[in-house]
Amino acid sequence: MSLPSAFYSLPASVLLLALTFAAYHLVLAPYFNPLRRIAGPPQKGWFGTYLQALLDPARSPKVHEIFVRRYGRTIRIRGVGPWDVRLLSLDPVTITHVLKHSQIYEKPWQSQRLITSLIGCGMLGAEGAVHKRQRRVATPAFSIQNMRALVPLVYAKGTALRERWSAMFEDASCELEGAFSEDGMCKIDVARWVSRATFDVIGIAGFDYNFNAIQDETNELFCAYKDMFEVAISQGGFIRTVLMVYLPFLTRILVGDGFPSLACQSLILESLQPDEISRTVRRCQEVIRRVGGHLIQEKKRKVEEGQRSGKPYEAKDLLSLLLKSNTAPDLPPDQRISDEDILHNINTFMFAGSDTSSLALTWILLLLAQNPTIQERLRDELQAIAPPSDNLSEEEIQSLYGTLADLPYLSNVTRESMRLIPPVHSSLRAATQDDVLPTSSPVHKPDGTVDEGARSVLVPKGSFIHVPIEAFNLDKSIWGDAAWEFNPDRWDALPDAVNELPGLFAHTLTFSAGPRSCIGMRFSLIEIKTFLYILLTSFEFSECPGTRIIKANVVLTRPYVAGRFKEGSQCPLMVKPITRKL
Structure with a gap:
Protein backbone atom coordinates (compact mmCIF):
# COMPACT_ATOMS: atom_id res chain seq x y z
CA MET A 1 0.00 0.00 0.00
CA SER A 2 1.48 3.36 -1.00
CA LEU A 3 1.59 6.33 1.34
CA PRO A 4 -0.36 9.50 0.46
CA SER A 5 1.63 12.17 -1.35
CA ALA A 6 0.94 14.59 1.48
CA PHE A 7 3.15 12.43 3.70
CA TYR A 8 6.18 13.12 1.52
CA SER A 9 5.52 16.87 1.48
CA LEU A 10 5.27 17.11 5.30
CA PRO A 11 9.05 17.35 5.90
CA ALA A 12 9.35 19.96 3.16
CA SER A 13 6.49 21.95 4.71
CA VAL A 14 8.10 21.83 8.14
CA LEU A 15 11.42 22.93 6.67
CA LEU A 16 9.77 25.79 4.78
CA LEU A 17 7.96 26.90 7.93
CA ALA A 18 11.21 26.82 9.89
CA LEU A 19 13.04 28.82 7.22
CA THR A 20 10.21 31.38 7.10
CA PHE A 21 10.27 31.71 10.89
CA ALA A 22 14.05 32.15 10.90
CA ALA A 23 13.97 34.66 8.03
CA TYR A 24 11.37 36.76 9.80
CA HIS A 25 13.22 36.89 13.13
CA LEU A 26 16.70 37.25 11.65
CA VAL A 27 15.98 39.64 8.79
CA LEU A 28 12.57 41.32 8.99
CA ALA A 29 11.87 41.68 12.72
CA PRO A 30 15.00 43.77 13.45
CA TYR A 31 13.70 46.50 11.12
CA PHE A 32 10.72 46.98 13.44
CA ASN A 33 12.86 47.04 16.59
CA PRO A 34 12.28 50.38 18.41
CA LEU A 35 16.02 50.61 19.11
CA THR A 49 30.14 45.18 14.17
CA TYR A 50 32.06 47.49 16.50
CA LEU A 51 31.94 45.07 19.42
CA GLN A 52 35.63 44.22 19.23
CA ALA A 53 36.65 47.87 19.37
CA LEU A 54 34.20 48.60 22.19
CA LEU A 55 35.51 45.69 24.29
CA ASP A 56 39.23 46.20 23.66
CA PRO A 57 40.69 48.39 26.46
CA ALA A 58 43.48 49.46 24.11
CA ARG A 59 40.90 51.18 21.88
CA SER A 60 37.64 51.43 23.81
CA PRO A 61 38.23 54.81 25.54
CA LYS A 62 38.66 56.56 22.19
CA VAL A 63 35.79 54.65 20.55
CA HIS A 64 33.38 55.50 23.37
CA GLU A 65 34.44 59.15 23.23
CA ILE A 66 33.80 59.33 19.47
CA PHE A 67 30.43 57.58 19.76
CA VAL A 68 29.18 59.92 22.48
CA ARG A 69 30.26 62.96 20.51
CA ARG A 70 28.48 61.74 17.36
CA TYR A 71 25.44 59.89 18.65
CA GLY A 72 24.82 61.08 22.20
CA ARG A 73 24.80 58.99 25.37
CA THR A 74 22.15 56.52 24.21
CA ILE A 75 23.54 54.59 21.27
CA ARG A 76 22.29 51.78 19.05
CA ILE A 77 24.94 49.22 18.14
CA ARG A 78 24.92 45.93 16.31
CA GLY A 79 25.95 42.66 17.89
CA VAL A 80 26.89 39.59 15.86
CA GLY A 81 24.47 40.17 12.98
CA PRO A 82 21.68 42.44 11.67
CA TRP A 83 19.18 40.64 13.90
CA ASP A 84 21.20 41.58 17.01
CA VAL A 85 20.23 45.18 17.80
CA ARG A 86 21.68 46.36 21.11
CA LEU A 87 21.75 49.44 23.33
CA LEU A 88 25.00 51.00 24.54
CA SER A 89 24.36 53.57 27.23
CA LEU A 90 26.69 56.10 28.83
CA ASP A 91 23.79 57.87 30.50
CA PRO A 92 24.05 57.60 34.33
CA VAL A 93 20.25 57.70 34.79
CA THR A 94 19.79 54.84 32.32
CA ILE A 95 22.50 52.65 33.82
CA THR A 96 21.24 53.33 37.35
CA HIS A 97 17.82 52.04 36.26
CA VAL A 98 19.32 48.93 34.62
CA LEU A 99 21.51 48.00 37.60
CA LYS A 100 18.81 48.79 40.16
CA HIS A 101 16.17 46.63 38.46
CA SER A 102 18.14 43.40 38.33
CA GLN A 103 14.91 41.37 38.17
CA ILE A 104 14.25 42.88 34.74
CA TYR A 105 17.83 43.14 33.44
CA GLU A 106 19.64 39.85 33.93
CA LYS A 107 22.83 38.40 32.58
CA PRO A 108 22.14 36.93 29.12
CA TRP A 109 21.68 33.17 29.06
CA GLN A 110 24.92 32.91 27.08
CA SER A 111 26.86 34.54 29.92
CA GLN A 112 25.07 32.42 32.51
CA ARG A 113 25.91 29.23 30.63
CA LEU A 114 29.57 30.18 30.25
CA ILE A 115 29.92 31.03 33.97
CA THR A 116 28.03 28.03 35.29
CA SER A 117 29.87 25.62 32.99
CA LEU A 118 33.11 26.64 34.70
CA ILE A 119 32.42 27.56 38.33
CA GLY A 120 28.84 26.45 38.85
CA CYS A 121 25.69 28.41 39.62
CA GLY A 122 26.95 30.65 42.42
CA MET A 123 26.10 34.32 42.92
CA LEU A 124 28.03 35.30 39.80
CA GLY A 125 25.96 33.09 37.51
CA ALA A 126 22.63 32.80 39.32
CA GLU A 127 19.67 35.05 38.57
CA GLY A 128 16.26 35.80 40.01
CA ALA A 129 15.08 33.97 43.12
CA VAL A 130 18.15 31.70 43.17
CA HIS A 131 20.53 34.66 43.31
CA LYS A 132 18.38 36.43 45.91
CA ARG A 133 18.39 33.36 48.15
CA GLN A 134 22.15 32.83 47.83
CA ARG A 135 22.91 36.49 48.49
CA ARG A 136 20.67 36.55 51.54
CA VAL A 137 22.57 33.61 53.06
CA ALA A 138 25.99 35.04 52.17
CA THR A 139 25.48 38.67 53.23
CA PRO A 140 26.04 38.13 57.00
CA ALA A 141 29.41 36.52 56.24
CA PHE A 142 30.55 39.73 54.54
CA SER A 143 29.67 42.11 57.38
CA TYR A 155 48.64 40.69 56.78
CA ALA A 156 50.31 37.32 57.39
CA LYS A 157 50.17 36.40 53.71
CA GLY A 158 51.42 39.83 52.63
CA ALA A 167 64.96 35.56 50.57
CA MET A 168 65.16 35.33 46.79
CA PHE A 169 67.17 38.54 46.67
CA GLU A 170 69.51 37.35 49.42
CA ASP A 171 70.47 34.11 47.69
CA ALA A 172 70.06 35.37 44.10
CA SER A 173 67.54 32.58 43.53
CA CYS A 174 66.98 31.39 39.99
CA GLU A 175 63.26 31.76 40.64
CA LEU A 176 63.67 35.42 39.89
CA GLU A 177 62.68 36.14 36.31
CA GLY A 178 65.84 37.99 35.33
CA ALA A 179 69.43 38.79 36.23
CA PHE A 180 70.31 41.47 38.75
CA SER A 181 71.05 44.93 37.37
CA GLU A 182 74.01 47.01 38.49
CA ASP A 183 71.90 48.93 41.01
CA GLY A 184 70.61 45.76 42.69
CA MET A 185 67.23 45.59 40.94
CA CYS A 186 65.78 42.44 39.42
CA LYS A 187 62.92 41.70 37.05
CA ILE A 188 59.95 40.00 38.71
CA ASP A 189 56.61 39.11 37.15
CA VAL A 190 54.49 40.79 39.80
CA ALA A 191 51.28 39.50 38.19
CA ARG A 192 52.31 35.90 38.82
CA TRP A 193 53.49 36.47 42.40
CA VAL A 194 50.60 38.64 43.49
CA SER A 195 48.22 36.05 42.06
CA ARG A 196 49.90 33.33 44.16
CA ALA A 197 49.58 35.50 47.25
CA THR A 198 45.90 36.35 46.71
CA PHE A 199 45.16 32.65 46.15
CA ASP A 200 46.74 31.99 49.54
CA VAL A 201 44.65 34.73 51.11
CA ILE A 202 41.33 33.56 49.74
CA GLY A 203 42.23 29.95 50.58
CA ILE A 204 42.67 30.76 54.27
CA ALA A 205 40.03 33.48 54.48
CA GLY A 206 37.58 31.67 52.21
CA PHE A 207 37.55 28.18 53.67
CA ASP A 208 40.45 27.78 56.07
CA TYR A 209 42.59 25.97 53.48
CA ASN A 210 46.28 26.72 53.05
CA PHE A 211 47.34 26.54 49.41
CA ASN A 212 50.86 27.64 50.42
CA ALA A 213 51.14 28.95 46.85
CA ILE A 214 53.70 31.63 47.79
CA GLN A 215 56.15 28.87 48.68
CA ASP A 216 55.07 26.12 46.31
CA GLU A 217 52.78 25.96 43.28
CA THR A 218 52.17 22.20 43.34
CA ASN A 219 49.16 21.97 45.67
CA GLU A 220 46.46 19.91 43.94
CA LEU A 221 43.58 22.27 44.66
CA PHE A 222 45.65 25.36 43.85
CA CYS A 223 46.65 23.87 40.48
CA ALA A 224 43.01 23.02 39.75
CA TYR A 225 41.84 26.59 40.38
CA LYS A 226 44.87 28.07 38.61
CA ASP A 227 44.33 25.97 35.51
CA MET A 228 40.60 26.64 35.57
CA PHE A 229 40.98 30.41 35.67
CA GLU A 230 44.21 30.98 33.75
CA VAL A 231 44.13 28.18 31.17
CA ALA A 232 40.47 27.48 30.59
CA ILE A 233 39.22 31.06 30.80
CA SER A 234 42.17 33.16 29.64
CA GLN A 235 43.32 30.90 26.82
CA GLY A 236 40.03 29.45 25.67
CA GLY A 237 39.73 31.58 22.56
CA PHE A 238 36.66 33.05 20.90
CA ILE A 239 35.69 30.05 18.74
CA ARG A 240 35.89 27.59 21.61
CA THR A 241 33.88 29.89 23.88
CA VAL A 242 31.12 30.23 21.26
CA LEU A 243 30.99 26.44 20.82
CA MET A 244 30.84 25.86 24.57
CA VAL A 245 27.98 28.35 24.95
CA TYR A 246 25.87 27.48 21.91
CA LEU A 247 26.83 23.82 21.37
CA PRO A 248 27.69 22.38 24.81
CA PHE A 249 27.18 18.81 23.53
CA LEU A 250 30.22 19.29 21.28
CA THR A 251 32.42 19.81 24.33
CA ARG A 252 31.21 16.51 25.77
CA ILE A 253 32.03 14.81 22.48
CA LEU A 254 35.53 16.25 22.36
CA VAL A 255 36.39 15.19 25.89
CA GLY A 256 35.19 11.66 25.19
CA ASP A 257 31.76 11.61 26.82
CA GLY A 258 28.22 11.47 25.59
CA PHE A 259 28.81 9.88 22.18
CA PRO A 260 27.46 6.34 21.81
CA SER A 261 29.77 5.00 19.11
CA LEU A 262 33.51 4.70 19.72
CA ALA A 263 34.08 4.38 15.97
CA CYS A 264 32.19 7.59 15.26
CA GLN A 265 33.96 9.26 18.17
CA SER A 266 37.36 8.32 16.74
CA LEU A 267 36.33 9.65 13.35
CA ILE A 268 35.35 12.97 14.87
CA LEU A 269 38.54 13.21 16.92
CA GLU A 270 40.59 12.54 13.80
CA SER A 271 38.91 15.39 11.94
CA LEU A 272 38.85 17.82 14.87
CA GLN A 273 41.74 18.60 17.21
CA PRO A 274 40.88 17.27 20.68
CA ASP A 275 39.84 20.11 22.95
CA GLU A 276 42.54 20.02 25.62
CA ILE A 277 41.02 23.03 27.32
CA SER A 278 37.74 21.15 27.83
CA ARG A 279 39.70 18.26 29.29
CA THR A 280 41.44 20.69 31.62
CA VAL A 281 38.11 22.14 32.75
CA ARG A 282 36.72 18.71 33.50
CA ARG A 283 39.84 17.58 35.37
CA CYS A 284 39.86 20.76 37.46
CA GLN A 285 36.18 20.47 38.27
CA GLU A 286 36.64 16.91 39.49
CA VAL A 287 39.43 17.98 41.86
CA ILE A 288 37.48 20.98 43.13
CA ARG A 289 34.34 18.89 43.66
CA ARG A 290 36.25 16.19 45.54
CA VAL A 291 38.44 18.37 47.76
CA GLY A 292 35.91 21.19 48.14
CA GLY A 293 33.11 18.77 48.95
CA HIS A 294 35.25 17.18 51.67
CA LEU A 295 36.00 20.62 53.16
CA ILE A 296 32.31 21.50 53.24
CA GLN A 297 31.37 18.27 54.99
CA GLU A 298 34.14 18.73 57.59
CA LYS A 299 33.04 22.29 58.26
CA LYS A 300 29.39 21.25 58.53
CA ARG A 301 30.34 18.61 61.08
CA LYS A 302 32.25 21.15 63.20
CA VAL A 303 29.46 23.74 63.00
CA GLU A 304 26.83 21.15 63.97
CA GLU A 305 28.97 19.85 66.86
CA GLY A 306 29.31 23.40 68.12
CA GLN A 307 25.57 23.91 67.98
CA ARG A 308 24.90 20.65 69.88
CA SER A 309 27.52 21.32 72.54
CA GLY A 310 26.54 24.93 73.10
CA LYS A 311 30.09 26.02 72.25
CA PRO A 329 17.16 29.74 63.32
CA ASP A 330 15.64 32.88 61.82
CA LEU A 331 16.23 31.67 58.23
CA PRO A 332 13.17 29.81 56.84
CA PRO A 333 14.02 26.30 55.58
CA ASP A 334 12.87 27.16 52.05
CA GLN A 335 15.40 30.02 51.95
CA ARG A 336 18.41 27.82 52.72
CA ILE A 337 20.83 26.71 50.04
CA SER A 338 22.19 23.26 49.26
CA ASP A 339 25.73 21.95 49.73
CA GLU A 340 26.13 22.15 45.96
CA ASP A 341 25.17 25.84 46.01
CA ILE A 342 27.70 26.41 48.79
CA PHE A 349 34.68 33.55 45.91
CA MET A 350 37.89 31.97 44.59
CA PHE A 351 37.46 33.55 41.18
CA ALA A 352 36.14 36.94 42.25
CA GLY A 353 38.23 37.15 45.43
CA SER A 354 41.53 36.11 43.90
CA ASP A 355 41.63 37.04 40.24
CA THR A 356 40.10 40.51 40.48
CA SER A 357 42.09 41.53 43.57
CA SER A 358 45.39 40.29 42.14
CA LEU A 359 44.76 42.20 38.91
CA ALA A 360 43.84 45.37 40.79
CA LEU A 361 47.08 45.11 42.79
CA THR A 362 49.12 44.40 39.68
CA TRP A 363 47.76 47.44 37.85
CA ILE A 364 48.39 49.66 40.89
CA LEU A 365 52.02 48.52 41.09
CA LEU A 366 52.47 49.12 37.35
CA LEU A 367 50.98 52.63 37.59
CA LEU A 368 53.26 53.41 40.54
CA ALA A 369 56.27 52.08 38.61
CA GLN A 370 55.34 54.39 35.74
CA ASN A 371 54.95 57.32 38.15
CA PRO A 372 57.92 57.21 40.56
CA THR A 373 57.09 60.56 42.17
CA ILE A 374 53.63 59.31 43.17
CA GLN A 375 55.17 56.03 44.36
CA GLU A 376 57.65 57.84 46.61
CA ARG A 377 54.98 60.14 48.01
CA LEU A 378 52.79 57.15 48.87
CA ARG A 379 55.73 55.29 50.40
CA ASP A 380 56.48 58.26 52.66
CA GLU A 381 52.89 58.23 53.91
CA LEU A 382 53.00 54.48 54.55
CA GLN A 383 56.38 54.53 56.29
CA ALA A 384 55.20 57.30 58.58
CA ILE A 385 52.77 54.90 60.26
CA ALA A 386 55.10 51.87 60.34
CA PRO A 387 55.27 50.32 63.83
CA PRO A 388 58.65 50.02 65.59
CA SER A 389 58.67 46.23 65.13
CA ASP A 390 57.55 43.63 62.59
CA ASN A 391 56.45 41.22 65.31
CA LEU A 392 52.88 42.38 65.78
CA SER A 393 50.05 40.79 67.70
CA GLU A 394 46.60 40.45 66.10
CA GLU A 395 45.43 43.47 68.08
CA GLU A 396 48.38 45.54 66.84
CA ILE A 397 47.73 44.45 63.25
CA GLN A 398 44.10 45.48 63.59
CA SER A 399 45.17 48.84 64.98
CA LEU A 400 47.68 49.30 62.16
CA TYR A 401 45.03 48.57 59.54
CA GLY A 402 42.62 50.96 61.23
CA THR A 403 45.19 53.71 60.65
CA LEU A 404 46.05 52.41 57.19
CA ALA A 405 42.46 52.38 55.96
CA ASP A 406 42.09 56.10 56.67
CA LEU A 407 45.32 57.31 55.03
CA PRO A 408 44.25 59.98 52.54
CA TYR A 409 46.87 59.47 49.84
CA LEU A 410 46.62 55.66 49.96
CA SER A 411 42.86 56.01 49.52
CA ASN A 412 43.38 58.40 46.61
CA VAL A 413 45.87 56.11 44.87
CA THR A 414 43.58 53.08 45.34
CA ARG A 415 40.50 54.87 44.05
CA GLU A 416 42.36 56.45 41.14
CA SER A 417 43.97 53.24 39.90
CA MET A 418 40.73 51.28 40.17
CA ARG A 419 38.94 54.07 38.32
CA LEU A 420 41.56 54.15 35.57
CA ASP A 435 10.67 48.23 29.49
CA VAL A 436 11.08 51.99 29.20
CA LEU A 437 14.53 53.24 30.12
CA PRO A 438 14.79 56.82 31.41
CA THR A 439 17.58 59.08 30.12
CA SER A 440 19.07 62.30 31.46
CA SER A 441 20.07 63.68 28.06
CA PRO A 442 18.20 63.92 24.74
CA VAL A 443 18.14 60.89 22.47
CA HIS A 444 19.66 61.32 19.01
CA LYS A 445 17.81 60.02 15.95
CA PRO A 446 19.41 58.10 13.06
CA ASP A 447 19.01 61.13 10.74
CA GLY A 448 21.22 63.23 13.01
CA THR A 449 18.45 65.29 14.60
CA VAL A 450 17.98 65.51 18.34
CA ASP A 451 14.61 65.29 20.02
CA GLU A 452 15.12 67.58 23.01
CA GLY A 453 11.94 66.30 24.60
CA ALA A 454 12.85 62.62 24.40
CA ARG A 455 13.96 61.42 27.82
CA SER A 456 13.28 57.71 27.53
CA VAL A 457 13.92 54.68 25.31
CA LEU A 458 11.61 51.73 24.68
CA VAL A 459 13.56 48.50 25.09
CA PRO A 460 11.93 45.31 23.80
CA LYS A 461 12.22 42.01 25.62
CA GLY A 462 15.44 40.15 24.82
CA SER A 463 17.48 43.26 24.02
CA PHE A 464 21.10 43.38 25.18
CA ILE A 465 22.16 46.40 27.21
CA HIS A 466 25.89 47.16 27.37
CA VAL A 467 27.12 48.54 30.70
CA PRO A 468 30.48 50.14 29.83
CA ILE A 469 32.17 50.19 33.24
CA GLU A 470 35.51 51.52 32.01
CA ALA A 471 33.83 54.14 29.80
CA PHE A 472 31.94 55.62 32.77
CA ASN A 473 35.15 55.70 34.80
CA LEU A 474 37.01 57.51 31.98
CA ASP A 475 34.32 59.86 30.70
CA LYS A 476 36.04 63.21 30.09
CA SER A 477 32.79 65.16 30.17
CA ILE A 478 32.34 63.96 33.76
CA TRP A 479 35.87 63.53 35.14
CA GLY A 480 37.52 66.34 33.17
CA ASP A 481 39.87 66.55 30.19
CA ALA A 482 42.60 64.69 32.11
CA ALA A 483 40.31 61.71 32.84
CA TRP A 484 42.66 59.26 31.11
CA GLU A 485 45.64 60.31 33.23
CA PHE A 486 46.75 58.79 36.53
CA ASN A 487 46.24 61.60 39.03
CA LEU A 494 36.10 66.12 42.21
CA PRO A 495 33.86 67.74 39.57
CA ASP A 496 30.22 68.05 40.67
CA ALA A 497 29.12 65.79 37.81
CA VAL A 498 30.91 62.83 39.42
CA ASN A 499 28.39 62.82 42.28
CA GLU A 500 25.63 61.92 39.82
CA LEU A 501 27.29 58.69 38.74
CA PRO A 502 26.03 55.29 39.91
CA SER A 517 27.03 44.88 43.28
CA CYS A 518 30.20 43.17 44.51
CA ILE A 519 29.51 41.57 47.89
CA ILE A 526 41.46 45.25 52.89
CA GLU A 527 43.59 42.99 50.74
CA ILE A 528 44.73 45.73 48.36
CA LYS A 529 45.65 48.29 51.02
CA THR A 530 47.38 45.77 53.27
CA PHE A 531 49.50 44.37 50.43
CA LEU A 532 50.40 47.87 49.21
CA TYR A 533 51.59 48.81 52.69
CA ILE A 534 53.78 45.72 53.06
CA LEU A 535 55.26 45.78 49.56
CA LEU A 536 55.83 49.52 49.15
CA THR A 537 57.59 49.86 52.51
CA SER A 538 59.92 47.01 51.51
CA PHE A 539 60.52 47.36 47.78
CA GLU A 540 60.88 49.94 45.04
CA PHE A 541 59.18 49.29 41.69
CA SER A 542 60.13 50.62 38.26
CA GLU A 543 59.44 49.74 34.63
CA CYS A 544 61.54 47.18 32.79
CA PRO A 545 63.64 48.88 30.07
CA GLY A 546 62.40 48.02 26.60
CA THR A 547 59.23 46.31 27.89
CA ARG A 548 55.81 47.75 27.21
CA ILE A 549 52.80 46.42 29.15
CA ILE A 550 49.45 46.46 27.33
CA LYS A 551 45.88 45.84 28.46
CA ALA A 552 43.72 43.06 27.04
CA ASN A 553 40.16 42.13 27.92
CA VAL A 554 40.35 38.37 28.53
CA VAL A 555 37.30 37.89 30.78
CA LEU A 556 39.02 40.50 32.99
CA THR A 557 41.41 43.30 32.00
CA ARG A 558 44.81 41.59 32.16
CA PRO A 559 48.38 42.80 31.54
CA TYR A 560 50.46 41.38 28.69
CA VAL A 561 53.89 42.19 27.31
CA ALA A 562 53.51 43.82 23.89
CA GLY A 563 54.44 41.39 21.14
CA ARG A 564 54.38 38.40 23.50
CA PHE A 565 50.66 37.77 23.94
CA LYS A 566 50.98 34.00 23.46
CA LEU A 582 60.97 51.13 61.56
Missing part, protein backbone atom coordinates in the same frame (compact mmCIF):
# COMPACT_ATOMS: atom_id res chain seq x y z
CA ARG A 36 16.51 51.30 15.39
CA ARG A 37 14.97 54.73 16.01
CA ILE A 38 18.12 55.63 17.95
CA ALA A 39 21.31 56.95 16.36
CA GLY A 40 24.29 54.65 16.11
CA PRO A 41 27.35 53.88 14.01
CA PRO A 42 26.77 52.61 10.45
CA GLN A 43 27.47 48.96 9.75
CA LYS A 44 29.27 47.49 6.77
CA GLY A 45 28.34 44.04 5.59
CA TRP A 46 26.08 41.38 7.05
CA PHE A 47 28.24 40.78 10.12
CA GLY A 48 29.82 44.22 10.49
CA ILE A 144 32.17 44.82 58.35
CA GLN A 145 32.95 42.99 61.59
CA ASN A 146 33.65 39.67 59.86
CA MET A 147 35.79 41.30 57.17
CA ARG A 148 37.89 43.20 59.71
CA ALA A 149 38.45 39.93 61.59
CA LEU A 150 40.28 38.65 58.49
CA VAL A 151 42.86 41.48 58.52
CA PRO A 152 45.53 39.48 60.43
CA LEU A 153 45.22 36.63 57.90
CA VAL A 154 45.72 39.03 55.00
CA THR A 159 54.35 39.41 55.00
CA ALA A 160 54.99 35.91 53.62
CA LEU A 161 55.23 37.34 50.09
CA ARG A 162 57.63 40.04 51.27
CA GLU A 163 59.83 37.47 53.03
CA ARG A 164 59.77 35.20 49.98
CA TRP A 165 61.01 38.00 47.74
CA SER A 166 63.58 39.11 50.31
CA PRO A 312 29.82 27.65 68.80
CA TYR A 313 32.51 26.87 66.26
CA GLU A 314 34.51 30.11 66.18
CA ALA A 315 36.27 29.83 62.78
CA LYS A 316 36.36 33.13 60.86
CA ASP A 317 36.62 31.83 57.28
CA LEU A 318 33.81 32.58 54.84
CA LEU A 319 32.79 28.94 54.44
CA SER A 320 32.19 28.57 58.19
CA LEU A 321 30.30 31.85 58.31
CA LEU A 322 28.25 30.81 55.28
CA LEU A 323 27.32 27.48 56.89
CA LYS A 324 26.35 29.21 60.14
CA SER A 325 24.21 31.71 58.26
CA ASN A 326 22.58 28.90 56.30
CA THR A 327 21.51 27.13 59.50
CA ALA A 328 20.47 30.23 61.44
CA LEU A 343 30.45 24.75 46.71
CA HIS A 344 29.50 26.85 43.70
CA ASN A 345 29.74 30.00 45.78
CA ILE A 346 33.12 28.96 47.16
CA ASN A 347 34.25 28.65 43.53
CA THR A 348 32.80 32.11 42.91
CA ILE A 421 41.89 50.36 35.07
CA PRO A 422 38.89 48.51 36.50
CA PRO A 423 39.50 44.73 36.45
CA VAL A 424 36.02 44.23 34.94
CA HIS A 425 36.02 46.19 31.67
CA SER A 426 32.27 46.06 30.96
CA SER A 427 29.13 44.07 31.60
CA LEU A 428 26.11 42.91 29.66
CA ARG A 429 22.44 42.66 30.60
CA ALA A 430 19.39 41.34 28.76
CA ALA A 431 15.85 42.67 29.21
CA THR A 432 13.49 39.92 30.40
CA GLN A 433 10.46 42.04 29.49
CA ASP A 434 9.59 45.17 27.54
CA PRO A 488 45.42 60.59 42.63
CA ASP A 489 45.07 64.25 43.62
CA ARG A 490 41.89 64.57 41.57
CA TRP A 491 40.02 62.96 44.48
CA ASP A 492 40.63 66.03 46.64
CA ALA A 493 38.51 68.18 44.30
CA GLY A 503 28.49 53.06 41.67
CA LEU A 504 29.14 51.23 44.92
CA PHE A 505 32.73 52.46 45.19
CA ALA A 506 33.82 56.10 44.97
CA HIS A 507 31.32 57.08 42.26
CA THR A 508 32.74 54.45 39.91
CA LEU A 509 31.29 51.24 38.51
CA THR A 510 34.41 49.24 39.39
CA PHE A 511 32.43 47.21 41.94
CA SER A 512 29.16 47.67 40.01
CA ALA A 513 25.99 48.97 41.72
CA GLY A 514 22.54 47.86 42.76
CA PRO A 515 21.41 44.46 44.10
CA ARG A 516 24.16 42.65 42.18
CA GLY A 520 33.24 41.26 48.60
CA MET A 521 34.23 44.91 48.08
CA ARG A 522 35.30 45.45 51.71
CA PHE A 523 37.46 42.34 51.68
CA SER A 524 39.07 43.35 48.39
CA LEU A 525 40.00 46.80 49.72
CA GLU A 567 53.17 33.80 26.56
CA GLY A 568 50.13 34.59 28.66
CA SER A 569 49.29 37.36 31.09
CA GLN A 570 52.31 38.83 32.84
CA CYS A 571 53.57 42.13 34.22
CA PRO A 572 57.35 42.15 34.71
CA LEU A 573 58.69 45.04 36.79
CA MET A 574 62.11 45.92 38.13
CA VAL A 575 62.07 45.42 41.89
CA LYS A 576 64.65 46.58 44.43
CA PRO A 577 64.69 46.00 48.21
CA ILE A 578 64.78 49.13 50.31
CA THR A 579 65.57 49.72 53.96
CA ARG A 580 62.33 49.87 55.89
CA LYS A 581 61.97 52.76 58.29
